[in-house]
Amino acid sequence: DSGVTQTPKHLITATGQRVTLRCSPRSGDLSVYWYQQSLDQGLQFLIQYYNGEERAKGNILERFSAQQFPDLHSELNLSSLELGDSALYFCASSVENTGELFFGEGSRLTVL
Amino acid sequence: GDSVTQMEGPVTLSEEAFLTINCTYTATGYPSLFWYVQYPGEGLQLLLKATKADDKGSNKGFEATYRKETTSFHLEKGSVQVSDSAVYFCALTRLRTGNQFYFGTGTSLTVIP
16 A cells, blocks of 8 residues: 555546546655556656645646645546546655655546 | 656566566766556556666665666566566656656566466
8 A cells, every 4th residue: 555545446437528536645745746547658747746836747638637735635637538538547646855656546537 | 858768568578587678768967766666457666766876776586777877777687477567667756855757658577477
C-alpha cells in the first residue's frame, strides 16, 4: 500500500460526458502529480500541484482540468469525453527532496 | 530540456536469463535517476535510485549504475524470475522542492518458465 488513494477504481461512461477523479496523497506530501497511461502512449505527465498551486503542466488537454484543495487532496476533471480518453489515470505524491514518487492504484476510465 | 530514453520492448526472457534494459538521459548537471516497476494491475513503485555519478542503486537483485560519461542508467539483473514480469520505467528528476519527473516510455518484460 503506497498510501495514495484514488477513487473511483473503475469508471465507465459515454462520449460527451464529464467525470471527476479524486486523489488523496500520502500524509505530509505536498506535491501531487497526475499521469495518463494508455496502451499506445505510455505514461504521459498531465499536471503537477504543489501545496495548492499549479507547478507544472504536461500534455494536458484543454478539456481536462485539475486542482488541489487546502487539505491537499486533488481532483482531475475530464469533460467532453472522447473514446480516446479511455485510459488508466494515475495520481502520485512525492516526499520533498527525495525524488521518490508514490503512486496510487489508478482509476481506469472507459469511454463508450 | 530534461528527458529519458529507454529501450523499446517488449522483452521476453527465459527464467534465470540475464536482463539488461537500457536507459539514457539528456540533462544538464547532475539529475537523480530512478527505475520504477509496474506489476500487472498495479501502480508504479520505486525499484531503485541513484542520486550522483558513479552511484549504484540496487534492490531485489536488480542493479543500475549512474554513468555520467555515457549519460546512462542501465538496469541489470543476473537471473530473472517469473515474478519479475512487469513494465520497467526509467525516470529522472531534480531533488528540489516541487520537482518534476521525466519518465521513459516503459519496457515490458515477460519471463517464461
